[in-house]
Amino acid sequence: MATETRGFQTEAKKLLQLMINSLYSNKEIFLRELISNASDAIDKLRFESLANPELIAEDSDYRIRIEFDKEEGTLTISDNGIGMSRDEVVDNLGTIAKSGTEEFFSQLTGDQKQDSALIGQFGVGFYSAFIVADEVEVRTCRAGSSEGTLWTSTGEDDFTIGEEECSRGTKVTLRLKKDASEFADGYRLRNIVTRYSDHIGIPVEMLEELPPKSDDDDSDTEEILPSMEVVNSARALWSRSRTDVKDEEYQEFYKHISHDFEDPAHWSHNKVEGKLEYTSLLFLPKRAPFDLWNREAPKGLKLYVQRVFIMDEAEQFLPLYLRFVRGIVDSNDLPLNVSRELLQESLHVTSIRNALTKRVLDMFSKVSADDQELYGELWDEFGQVLKEGVGEDFTNRDALLKLFRFASTKDASEDKQRVSLLDYVSRAKDDQDKIYFLVAESLAAARQSPHLETFNKQEVEVLLLFDRVDEWFVSFVEEFEGKKFQNVMRGDLNLAKGDQEQEDSEEKDDPLLGRIKTVLESQVETVRKSKRLTESAACLVLGDEDMGYQMRRMMEAAGQPVPESKPHLEVNLDHPLLGRLDKEQDEERFQNIVRILFDQAALADGTSLAEPGEYVKRINQLIVELME
Ligand code: ADP
Numbered sequence: 339m340a341t342e343t344r345g346f347q348t349e350a351k352k353l354l355q356l357m358i359n360s361l362y363s364n365k366e367i368f369l370r371e372l373i374s375n376a377s378d379a380i381d382k383l384r385f386e387s388l389a390n391p392e393l394i395a396e397d398s399d400y401r402i403r404i405e406f407d408k409e410e411g412t413l414t415i416s417d418n419g420i421g422m423s424r425d426e427v428v429d430n431l432g433t434i435a436k437s438g439t440e441e442f443f444s445q446l447t448g449d450q451k452q453d454s455a456l457i458g459q460f461g462v463g464f465y466s467a468f469i470v471a472d473e474v475e476v477r478t479c480r481a482g483s484s485e486g487t488l489w490t491s492t493g494e495d496d497f498t499i500g501e502e503e504c505s506r507g508t509k510v511t512l513r514l515k516k517d518a519s520e521f522a523d524g525y526r527l528r529n530i531v532t533r534y535s536d537h538i539g540i541p542v543e544m545l546e547e548l549p550p551k552s553d554d555d556d557s558d559t560e561e562i563l564p565s566m567e568v569v570n571s572a573r574a575l576w577s578r579s580r581t582d583v584k585d586e587e588y589q590e591f592y593k594h595i596s597h598d599f600e601d602p603a604h605w606s607h608n609k610v611e612g613k614l615e616y617t618s619l620l621f622l623p624k625r626a627p628f629d630l631w632n633r634e635a636p637k638g639l640k641l642y643v644q645r646v647f648i649m650d651e652a653e654q655f656l657p658l659y660l661r662f663v664r665g666i667v668d669s670n671d672l673p674l675n676v677s678r679e680l681l682q683e684s685l686h687v688t689s690i691r692n693a694l695t696k697r698v699l700d701m702f703s704k705v706s707a708d709d710q711e712l713y714g715e716l717w718d719e720f721g722q723v724l725k726e727g728v729g730e731d732f733t734n735r736d737a738l739l740k741l742f743r744f745a746s747t748k749d750a751s752e753d754k755q756r757v758s759l760l761d762y763v764s765r766a767k768d769d770q771d772k773i774y775f776l777v778a779e780s781l782a783a784a785r786q787s788p789h790l791e792t793f794n795k796q797e798v799e800v801l802l803l804f805d806r807v808d809e810w811f812v813s814f815v816e817e818f819e820g821k822k823f824q825n826v827m828r829g830d831l832n833l834a835k836g837d838q839e840q841e842d843s844e845e846k847d848d849p850l851l852g853r854i855k856t857v858l859e860s861q862v863e864t865v866r867k868s869k870r871l872t873e874s875a876a877c878l879v880l881g882d883e884d885m886g887y888q889m890r891r892m893m894e895a896a897g898q899p900v901p902e903s904k905p906h907l908e909v910n911l912d913h914p915l916l917g918r919l920d921k922e923q924d925e926e927r928f929q930n931i932v933r934i935l936f937d938q939a940a941l942a943d944g945t946s947l948a949e950p951g952e953y954v955k956r957i958n959q960l961i962v963e964l965m966e
Pocket of ligand 1: 375376379417420421422430431464465507597
């Protein structure tokens, strides 16, 4: 097939530019990325060869090799792994096949500093070669094929692709930029390999460094040629004992499997022996991946069976709400030819999944006990996803609830969610049998809600919920530590026990309530005297069975039918406005003010008005009257 030149996909070009700018000060990670790709390629071949041993008949000693030429300024990383066909080269090195790429690019601001932080979430990879190289050549041949491919690019607009002799695996040659000549040096390279890639289960080889020949050594002994030596420990990290692995090694391993370039927040490495035998190594990232909310985004663990890599993204080992967890699981009980379908049905997998889920929740709980600041950051990143767990994972509901953090009326200075349910319960009043919460569109809206007035006055803490999943998730929880959850916008509040009965009878007798109800007949269920308000004139209260505003908005946005329901209007009879209203003789004016009162109560809850134009007209009419 002829040599041809092709343009990079637009995204690939943008990504390349961004990467070169972002990683300039951390150039050396290109080597980790290329070694990582080489090791993945060997893992894949090892797996394919289980079914097709022919593939490795001629060469079954897997290895990654690093060679350099100081004079030429080149560096070559080669592997004898799976290799790529011509089409695969075009797809893999000319386009970005990740789902959610468009979303990622839409998040970029053009501000170099901010965008640089995002690139880590996207994951670097092969293109990082262009941080140090002004030209990259990839020679590759798919195992089992006899046609090799040569891909060349300067990382600008295009790449060329042509034929090449076949030698199984992939050889990536970098022509180093002038300011990256330091990488054509044996000591420097060894140093990077031990730092970043020591844990890779495949030997990384380099030519040994011979001591320089001294000038006065003129003996005519034969020149000793350097031979290849292995420069990493070449033992899968998770197969080592926990006590032998240094923190830095875990951190590098995390970067190897996740392509993240920040350290993980926490990890947990466990070997389980007995009826089920497996090893797991799980990591909590510090930051959510950019595609956390994308349904097609890759998720799941790397699966190994008896040290042999089987598949990436084995989703069956963790529930969906823990999709951001990275790691590996290596099982001794699964067959080597296990498929995704088999995983789905396997009881082994279900038991491992249950154990790993608990492990992840334990990691969170450990961080929350040891480092509250870090826990707060994790909550900000993953809290919304963990909330999904309440609907998805009944068994761990209590453990999950303990991890949740909320904003609250008790720490008004804090604009973050940092109050736990245990905090709440421990400082609740002695006779308080409920956990009070309010759901609003934003924290600011929540703090201003008239529904909080009586709670503030009586110093009863209310949790302020404003994440879009909140109303949904509380619908799954009945209680925590024996206290029932109570939405402060719902039902008949009975905060101050006492002269309830007397009030009820007063309420029935108050003619003003009846007059208001006549005006709002079609809009409200009842009009009643409020036990909630101390400052505002009126508020709307939902019935116990009514759908909340947040859920309503979500269903409306999704085009689903929403059940009809009318709120109750509660009025504060001690408010001067109500006092005046009671004396209003002009029926038209009375009706106008009642309607304004109703609309204002709706506005205070963040709901939109059915007839905003009418509201504005009424208010303006009042203003005009005032100015006359
Ligand atoms: P990632 O590794 O995150 O998928 P990369 O940009 O590093 O992204 O690589 C893109 C794809 O190119 C890989 O998924 C793989 O299919 C292919 N690839 C890269 N390096 C090699 C290699 N040494 N051998 C075989 N395939 C490779």
